[in-house]
Amino acid sequence: MLPLSRRKLLLGASAALVLSTTAFNAAAQNTPGVLRVSAIPDEAPTELQRKFKPLGDYLAKATGLKVEFTPVTDYAASVEGLVNHKLDMVWFGGFTFVQANVRSKGQVIPLVQRVEDEKFRSVFITTSPAINSLADLRGKTLSFGSESSTSGHLMPRSFLLGANINPDTDLKRIAFSGAHDATVAAVAGGKVDAGALNISVWEKLVEAGKADPKVTRVFYTTPGYHDYNWSVHSKMSPALQKKIRDAFLALDASTPQGKEILDLQRATKFVPTNPANYKQIEAAARSAGLLK
Incomplete structure (x- = not known):
């Protein structure tokens, strides 16, 4: 039998995935012309919103969409939000990306990661x-x-x-x-x-x-491992995926806007990523009994 802490995690995550719909307010509903974005709550909500504001303004200009940041109450809610189309793009950690990818049966696409995330x-x-x-x-x-x-x-x-x-x-x-x-x-x-x-x-x-x-x-x-990324659902149009990816890749620390955004994201630059980069995370999760 799994230790109590792991059984609680598996049961708690399952329950949260079912029930966390209530964590989303009206801003998270599907609205045409709106890019609904969130992030795992690994820091205080005020800090997450402060870090995202300049990036959100930048993405709005790059995509022509209104960008809305919707905070979530827990990690499972970020997974549920993207898998069930209540969110369009999420800043995931490696494990939450794996959870979302497994839960969606491969329908979650990691677009970009920071250079720093290649050896986090x-x-x-x-x-x-x-x-x-x-x-x-x-x-x-x-x-x-x-x-x-x-x-x-x-x-x-x-x-x-x-x-x-x-x-x-x-x-x-x-x-x-x-x-x-x-x-x-x-x-x-x-x-x-x-x-x-x-x-x-x-x-x-x-x-x-x-x-x-x-x-x-x-x-x-610790030794390095792949970690954070910005992910979208595969049902997002390829054209919009490209606009978002290109916008991240174009961020340049030599410009005032690029420097502000990259500094807030603690990034040197963003680079493309893919699901294969997170196989180590998936293997670790399965080995620890945290993923079925």
Whole structure:
């Protein structure tokens, strides 16, 4: 039998996929001339909307459509939204893309990813001087992010298992903070001994002075793996898919607009991607018992 945390994830995700329709307001309904966009809620909703605003304005000009950003309450809602055509484009993590692709039977198309997503990484952080390696986590408490997060749960779990550490049996307790910034707050506040999160969010929090690396420090950085992408449903017209893809690929940090958008997305540039890039994520999810 699967450990309780994994059974809860599988059951919770299934229920959310059925019930999360209520998470969408009128803005998420199918309206002609509107591009309905969302993102996995791996950061605070206000931060997600702040990051998206310049990109949304740019895409509106590139496509001739009104672009509406509709926040969702959880990761499963972002999957449900795209699979059931309540959203037109979603910023997925690698695991949520795999979930959407499997659930839609291959009908979800990843258009672009950041260059950084070709070799994305997770970091493990702590305030404890006694923790300096993954092995030191035995008997300790650890916070992941969302249960459906690639960089905040799935891949950190995979690397722990690769180090012969089973989070469900070898750690004193695991928790799920719900978001990367919340994981940092939990570690810094002493609620857990350590945490795992997206390296990009960690670096952003350090740069913004919201995390002190002298107090809360990185003790392990994972190897690289493919992660985030912007995905659409295959029923979107090829012409519109091309406009959106071309708009992302045209972003250039040498222009003021391009620099603003790329900086907010923490990207050097965007590049094309494809489903094959996420086979490692799918294999890790199946191996961990998080995908059927």
